[in-house]
Amino acid sequence: MEIAELTEQRWPALERLFGPNGAQSGCWCTFFLVTNAEARGRTAEDNRELLHSRVCSGRPVGLLALDGPDALGWVAVAPRLDYARLARTKAAAPVSPTEDLTGIWAVTCFFIHRTARRRGLGGELLAAAVDHARERGARLIEGYPVDTGGAKKGSGDLYHGTLTMFLDAGFEVVEERGPHRALVRKDLTQL
Numbered sequence: 001m002e003i004a005e006l007t008e009q010r011w012p013a014l015e016r017l018f019g020p021n022g023a024q025s026g027c028w029c030t031f032f033l034v035t036n037a038e039a040r041g042r043t044a045e046d047n048r049e050l051l052h053s054r055v056c057s058g059r060p061v062g063l064l065a066l067d068g069p070d071a072l073g074w075v076a077v078a079p080r081l082d083y084a085r086l087a088r089t090k091a092a093a094p095v096s097p098t099e100d101l102t103g104i105w106a107v108t109c110f111f112i113h114r115t116a117r118r119r120g121l122g123g124e125l126l127a128a129a130v131d132h133a134r135e136r137g138a139r140l141i142e143g144y145p146v147d148t149g150g151a152k153k154g155s156g157d158l159y160h161g162t163l164t165m166f167l168d169a170g171f172e173v174v175e176e177r178g179p180h181r182a183l184v185r186k187d188l189t190q191l
Contacts, residue, residue: 002066003128008056017071023111029076032083032108063128065121072116075125076109091144091177103139109159126169134188142185
């Protein structure tokens with residue numbers, strides 16, 4: 001298996017992975033790319049076109065776990081400032097309103113094909129996302145995982161990743177954000 005950046009050439013693999021529903025109700029992993037106002041009235045096709053245009057522009061959007069020509073998993077990872085909705089999302093709010101967000105990358109979503117779940121692929125994608133962000137000059141990488149408290153959750157509840165997975169990857173809890181969410185970060189300036 002190879003984990004590689006989503007490019008225009010790899011776009012067909014993402015389309016097959018996400019399927020006709022665009023991963024989650026036509027989202028196409030664009031939820032955090034647009035504001036609430038921009039999201040109103042958007043169709044699944046609008047979302048697919050938005051993500052595809054970002055890929056074609058060369059902007060970083062995420063990584064695919066590939067088994068030959070087929071993708072088994074996806075992680076969205078890009079500069080935090082590319083995600084318009086994070087500015088108004090409680091779980092992702094900056095620690096301070098004056099915090100410099102330049103150089104911070106965010107892991108917003110995971111999607112693992114149902115046939116590849118429970119094999120540690122999410123952890124592999126997260127490790128690759130950390131390396132990818134570091135190679136692109138990020139100073140910090142953050143996520144907004146779900147704290148399952150050890151309870152089993154459905155895949156629809158876990159698209160942000162689990163707190164345990166992030167902690168196992170060396171992230172630290174910056175703040176708890178409600179009873180089941182946390183803001184976690186990893187400093188990429190230290191080896």
